Amino acid sequence: MxxxxxxxxxxxxxxxxxxxxxxxxxxxxxxxxxxxxxxxxxxxxxxxxxxxxxxxxxxxxxxxxxxxxxxxxxxxxxxxxxxxxxxxxxxxxxxxxxxxxxxxxxxxxxxxxxxxxxxxxxxxxxxxxxxxxxxxxxxxxxxxxxxxxxxxxxxxxxxxxxxxxxxxxxxxxxxxxxxxxxxxxxxxxxxxxxxxxxxxxxxxxxxxxxxxxxxxxxxxxxxxxxxxxxxxxxxxxxxxxxxxxxxxxxxxxxxxxxxxxxxxxxxxxxxxxxxxxxxxxxxxxxxxVAWPARMQKLTQGKLVDLAPKGAEIWLDGGHNPGAGIVIAEALAEQEEKNPRPLVLISGMINTKDQTGYFSAFKGLARHVYTVPVSSSDAGVPNDELALRAEEAGLSAEPVSSVASALMLLRDSWDGPAPRILIGGSLYFAGAVLAENGTPPT
Missing domain, CATH: 3.40.1190.10 (Mur-like, catalytic domain)
Incomplete structure (x- = not known):
């Protein structure tokens, strides 16, 4: 179209x-x-x-x-x-x-x-x-x-x-x-x-x-x-x-x-x-029922191809503490069915409670890569977002893009294939779908 x-x-x-x-x-x-x-x-x-x-x-x-x-x-x-x-x-x-x-x-x-x-x-x-x-x-x-x-x-x-x-x-x-x-x-x-x-x-x-x-x-x-x-x-x-x-x-x-x-x-x-x-x-x-970027499993696309082999990738645009809680609960259910290490790739905007969102994943996520939200003027700088994740008790590091995070994971990962949650903002989720080549239809 x-x-x-x-x-x-x-x-x-x-x-x-x-x-x-x-x-x-x-x-x-x-x-x-x-x-x-x-x-x-x-x-x-x-x-x-x-x-x-x-x-x-x-x-x-x-x-x-x-x-x-x-x-x-x-x-x-x-x-x-x-x-x-x-x-x-x-x-x-x-x-x-x-x-x-x-x-x-x-x-x-x-x-x-x-x-x-x-x-x-x-x-x-x-x-x-x-x-x-x-x-x-x-x-x-x-x-x-x-x-x-x-x-x-x-x-x-x-x-x-x-x-x-x-x-x-x-x-x-x-x-x-x-x-x-x-x-x-x-x-x-x-x-x-x-x-x-x-x-x-x-x-x-x-x-x-x-x-x-x-x-x-x-x-x-x-x-x-x-x-x-x-x-x-x-x-x-x-x-x-x-x-x-x-x-x-x-x-x-x-x-x-x-x-x-x-x-x-x-x-x-x-x-x-x-x-x-x-x-x-x-x-x-x-x-x-279908609803893109709400616990959407990504199984193909340009970004998916960059991930560690066998990785399970989820995309969710939830962006506030309440959403963080239900997403974390959904991932905990997945963990019960099929245990995998969880890694977050997160981008957020400055009108949201970033620390509150990340707090939901304490004890569940092994590491957070923070990236800029280039599709919004209100995007939180990735280094600042990493500090918010650390305030919530998570291990975090800023990277330049989702692609960079996935390649870093692929090149350094050792152990069972990870479960990856990409999210933190609907703007960010939309940019990910566009870059992955899988826009909503």
């Missing part, structure tokens, strides 16, 4: 408008009015907020609906390699990333409607989501919140079929607050009076209380993980349970015990949105 036209349109927008976030709904509301309010002409919307697990919930929701034969649009952010990844349009046999010419035309049309007014690029691209999703037929639209919830540009949907709040932890404190209850209140801002709400597994009782109280105040029919639905492992399979009974399903294709809870939230969300999901469709969804 050529990306030239749409990329050129977006690059032009970035010269005119700020690239970052400016939390307010006024600008995007004004623009959508000029476009005829396409957000009011969408199929039933599954709107997903949370600190961690939003993308996985979206992936499971898509897999469930498509397995049941429904046409589904999906909007996620950020992208990993190409902007097109944010827009998956419904198609027979499974949704497809938006064609470049369709995408470029929609961007041009939205930018023209904005008439040069001050606006963020994310707001323009969110308006593009609504234009595309309103003009192409589908039976459902899955829309992931970009940042927060209350003032996120996606939060102009008046009557979502369901609002989903995935696990909440500290992240984006500069925008959302430095206490988990403040962040929970921001995420809860996507709830709409009388509309169904699904609350995924929460690690914080304080966050859970804020979410439940908000849903009650808005008279939202609400189901809560651990109370109204749950999932657990039994005999190597996943059992999902809610008021309708049990479903005995294959373990999710996405590795890690945390994916049981993410899958459960998606099943609950799809049902709350009014869709029937039979046992056969749920089985197919668990075995076919």
């Amino acid at each position: 050529t990306t030239l036209s749409a990329e050129r349109e977006i690059e032009h927008l970035m010269t005119l408008h700020p690239k970052g976030f400016d939390l307010s709904l006024d600008r995007v509301t004004r623009l959508l009015e000029r476009l005829g309010n396409p957000q009011d002409r969408l199929p039933p919307v599954i709107h997903i907020a949370g600190t961690n697990g939003k993308g996985s919930c979206a992936a499971f929701s898509r897999a469930l609906l498509e397995a049941a034969g429904h046409l589904v649009h999906v909007h996620t952010s950020p992208h990993l390699v190409n902007w097109h990844e944010r827009y998956r349009l419904a198609a027979e046999g499974g949704g497809k990333l938006v064609d470049d010419d369709v995408f470029a035309e929609a961007i041009s049309r939205v930018a023209e409607a904005n008439q040069g007014q001050t606006i963020t690029v994310f707001e323009i691209l969110t308006a593009v989501t609504f234009v595309l999703f309103s003009e192409h037929p589908a039976e459902a639209a899955i829309i992931e919140v970009g940042l927060g919830g209350r003032f996120d540009a996606t939060n102009v949907i008046k009557r979502p079929a369901v609002s989903v709040i995935m696990p909440i932890s500290l992240d984006h404190e500069a925008y959302l607050g430095d206490r988990v209850e403040l962040i929970a209140a921001e995420k809860a801002g996507i709830m709409k009076r009388g509309c169904p709400v699904v609350i995924g597994a929460q690690e914080s009782d304080t966050a859970l209380q804020v979410l439940i109280e908000t849903a009650e105040r808005l008279d939202c029919p609400t189901v809560v993980y651990g109370q109204d639905f749950l999932a657990f492992e039994e005999n190597g399979r996943m059992v999902y349970q809610d008021e309708d009974g049990l479903m005995d399903l294959p373990s999710p294709r996405l590795p890690g015990r945390h994916q049981y809870a993410n899958a459960a939230a998606a099943i609950a969300a799809v049902k709350a949105a009014g869709f029937e999901i039979g046992h056969r469709a749920a089985e197919r969804a668990m075995t076919h």
